[in-house]
Amino acid sequence: xxxxxxxxxSRLALLLAPIAAIxxxxxxxxxxVLWAGAPLGQTYSLLFKxxxxxxxxxxxxxxxxxxLILTGxxxxxxxxxxxxxxxxxxxxYAGALAAVAVGGLHGGTGFxxxxxxxxxxxxxxxxxxxxLLLLGPALLKARLGVDEVVTTLLLNFVMLLxxxxxxxxxxxxxxxxxxxxxxxxxxELELSKLIEQTRIHTGLFWALGLAVALWALLKYTxxxxxxxxxxxxARAAAFAGVPVTRTVVLVALLSGALAGLAGAIEVAGRTxxxxxxxxxxxxxxxxxxxxxxxxxxxxxxxxxxxxxGVLVGADTMSRAVGxxxxxxxxxxxxxxxxxxxxxxxxxxxxxxxxxx
Amino acid sequence: MTELLDVLAAAPFWIAVLRIAxxxxxxxxxxxxxxxxxxxNLGIEGIMVAGAFSGWLAVYGxxxxxxxxxxxxxxxxAFGLLHAFLTVGLALSQHVAGLxxxxxxxxxxxxxxxxxxxxxxxxxxxxxxxxxxxxxxxxLDVLAAQTPLTLLALALVPLVxxxxxxxxxxxxxxxxxxxxxxxxGQGVSVAATRTAAIVAGSALMGVAGAFLTLSAFNAFxxxxxxxxxxxxxxxxxxxxxRPGKALLGALLFAFFDALQLRLQTSxxxxxPYQIYLMLPYLLSILALVLVARKAAYPQALMKPxxxxxx
Numbered sequence: 001x002x003x004x005x006x007x008x009x010s011r012l013a014l015l016l017a018p019i020a021a022i023x024x025x026x027x028x029x030x031x032x033v034l035w036a037g038a039p040l041g042q043t044y045s046l047l048f049k050x051x052x053x054x055x056x057x058x059x060x061x062x063x064x065x066x067x068l069i070l071t072g073x074x075x076x077x078x079x080x081x082x083x084x085x086x087x088x089x090x091x092x093y094a095g096a097l098a099a100v101a102v103g104g105l106h107g108g109t110g111f112x113x114x115x116x117x118x119x120x121x122x123x124x125x126x127x128x129x130x131x132l133l134l135l136g137p138a139l140l141k142a143r144l145g146v147d148e149v150v151t152t153l154l155l156n157f158v159m160l161l162x163x164x165x166x167x168x169x170x171x172x173x174x175x176x177x178x179x180x181x182x183x184x185x186x187x188e189l190e191l192s193k194l195i196e197q198t199r200i201h202t203g204l205f206w207a208l209g210l211a212v213a214l215w216a217l218l219k220y221t222x223x224x225x226x227x228x229x230x231x232x233x234a235r236a237a238a239f240a241g242v243p244v245t246r247t248v249v250l251v252a253l254l255s256g257a258l259a260g261l262a263g264a265i266e267v268a269g270r271t272x273x274x275x276x277x278x279x280x281x282x283x284x285x286x287x288x289x290x291x292x293x294x295x296x297x298x299x300x301x302x303x304x305x306x307x308x309g310v311l312v313g314a315d316t317m318s319r320a321v322g323x324x325x326x327x328x329x330x331x332x333x334x335x336x337x338x339x340x341x342x343x344x345x346x347x348x349x350x351x352x353x354x355x356x
Numbered sequence: 357m358t359e360l361l362d363v364l365a366a367a368p369f370w371i372a373v374l375r376i377a378x379x380x381x382x383x384x385x386x387x388x389x390x391x392x393x394x395x396x397n398l399g400i401e402g403i404m405v406a407g408a409f410s411g412w413l414a415v416y417g418x419x420x421x422x423x424x425x426x427x428x429x430x431x432x433x434a435f436g437l438l439h440a441f442l443t444v445g446l447a448l449s450q451h452v453a454g455l456x457x458x459x460x461x462x463x464x465x466x467x468x469x470x471x472x473x474x475x476x477x478x479x480x481x482x483x484x485x486x487x488x489x490x491x492x493x494x495x496l497d498v499l500a501a502q503t504p505l506t507l508l509a510l511a512l513v514p515l516v517x518x519x520x521x522x523x524x525x526x527x528x529x530x531x532x533x534x535x536x537x538x539x540x541g542q543g544v545s546v547a548a549t550r551t552a553a554i555v556a557g558s559a560l561m562g563v564a565g566a567f568l569t570l571s572a573f574n575a576f577x578x579x580x581x582x583x584x585x586x587x588x589x590x591x592x593x594x595x596x597x598r599p600g601k602a603l604l605g606a607l608l609f610a611f612f613d614a615l616q617l618r619l620q621t622s623x624x625x626x627x628p629y630q631i632y633l634m635l636p637y638l639l640s641i642l643a644l645v646l647v648a649r650k651a652a653y654p655q656a657l658m659k660p661x662x663x664x665x666x
Binding site (some may be wrong): 032034036050144145147149153154162168284288291297322329330332334336337341345 | 631651
């Protein structure tokens with residue numbers, strides 16, 4: 001078995017690839033549903049209805065998609081420049097902590113600043129916190145060649161422990177009865193709701209705006225060109241005069257900032273304080289979303305809505321037919337792998353036998 | 357200070373060091389085999405979860421303990437085969453494929469656990485491996501307190517070294533990891549060698565996971581691997597991809613991990629307990645930084661090889 005590059009990709013292959021990927025994912029999850037002894041058709045229909053079937057379901061899905069769009073963008077810009085930032089989870093928590101530090105501590109006085117200024121400072125602090133957390137691994141990579149995958153992964157664990165220490169100590173909510181949660185954000189800083197009786201909030205516009213901004217940055221600016229050049233071939237980019245270290249640092253700041261903003265927007269839009277379980281792995285799921293979107297910022301929005309729908313739908317479905325919610329994670333993982341394979345198959349064909 | 361010295365001199369401390377080191381030794385050897393053949397395997401974190409779950413489930417279902425270990429190894433090998441298909445057969449990005457495997461193996465294990473035990477408050481337990489009492493009185497007290505899986509891990513260190521440096525198979529593995537074109541020229545199949553190395557390495561990762569459920573503890577918990585797989589990936593770099601140094605690295609890491617546990621309970625230094633728990637992860641990062649200048653990465657690591665393409 002070997003791969004042979006296709007000279008041209010037919011339209012049929014481009015159409016069939018995503019269909020094959022979806023079919024494979026549905027097949028894998030069908031086997032799991034049957035293992036759990038649940039009716040197949042009902043399970044899938046509940047999964048879909050729970051994610052997209054009503055205004056309420058859609059609002060829940062979009063609410064869940066907001067942090068996923070942002071962590072997906074964080075992974076997109078980093079992976080595009082071949083900076084493998086697997087630390088968005090930690091950067092999200094860093095941003096959330098920074099947001100509460102600016103917008104919630106000090107007995108809720110808010111430093112006596114006007115709300116619009118305090119809100120700006122809160123977002124800035126969150127972006128900066130996420131960016132700084134990634135700056136270390138990026139510099140270690142650029143200067144010493146330390147693999148950023150392992151350092152960013154390990155920093156996630158460090159950051160989560162740091163959050164735990166802060167929630168036990170300086171940022172503890174004294175009224176929370178010993179429950180580990182931070183002090184709440186000032187009420188005026190919270191993002192307003194888009195629809196009454198739902199949780200969907202204006203953070204959606206932040207996420208969509210940043211997706212368009214990142215798309216434009218990558219397509220139309222010099223930095224965007226440098227990022228794409230480095231992603232295509234780092235050595236060639238360096239020869240062509242792309243400032244490699246500077247670009248890596250800027251990409252790290254951008255990627256970390258996006259993940260940090262995800263944390264701040266979650267706090268301001270949904271939870272209003274930091275808890276240790278405020279992110280069920282949004283940082284890691286963001287990487288999957290970036291790959292599903294083939295590192296296209298606008299595709300990230302679509303992929304995030306799909307993944308969020310599966311996650312939300314699985315909650316509803318699980319309550320009704322008792323299939324464990326972990327099936328959502330299996331669906332996401334299986335779709336990642338099958339989309340990767342399907343994309344490759346549009347560029348290559350499998351040939352059986354040894355010699356060409 | 358004297359209290360600390362007392363802790364270090366006592367046998368229970370060193371017993372803990374060797375126990376903590378065991379899954380790291382197994383996992384690091386697994387990563388080492390894959391990377392020596394030129395393939396990064398970030399699937400380790402999930403493969404350890406899958407090994408921990410499948411091995412434990414087999415024993416819970418009535419299988420003997422060693423059969424449980426075999427099941428864990430086979431589970432690891434199966435995910436290794438998938439990783440090999442993606443990274444060697446299809447030459448996809450090794451980073452992304454590995455993370456995909458971790459996600460898939462973890463979620464499948466958690467799903468399997470919840471399907472098998474829908475409503476349990478206390479995790480069901482098995483009778484784990486017993487300490488090696490037959491070594492009592494030989495003066496090897498620290499080893500006698502361990503289970504046979506630790507002995508297996510220790511025995512695998514010279515075995516993997518022998519395989520890599522003294523056998524044709526080992527030479528082939530090192531060749532495809534350094535210069536696949538040259539290896540192909542010598543008639544070595546890059547695809548077959550890499551696939552075999554990944555499958556064998558992933559089997560070791562599966563056993564590393566099984567140590568947690570069949571020896572260190574007696575049940576399966578969510579989040580029980582808790583970053584140990586990522587630590588192994590760091591330890592391999594620290595060990596310069598050498599089995600002997602991998603053992604040393606795992607023991608050194610376990611020493612500091614056991615030490616922070618003792619310091620935490622001793623109350624000698626008054627800081628939040630989370631600071632102690634951070635130390636192992638921070639130490640791993642520090643180890644990476646220290647060896648960065650002279651790290652001799654296998655030359656073809658993370659470079660997919662497509663026959664006839666440059």
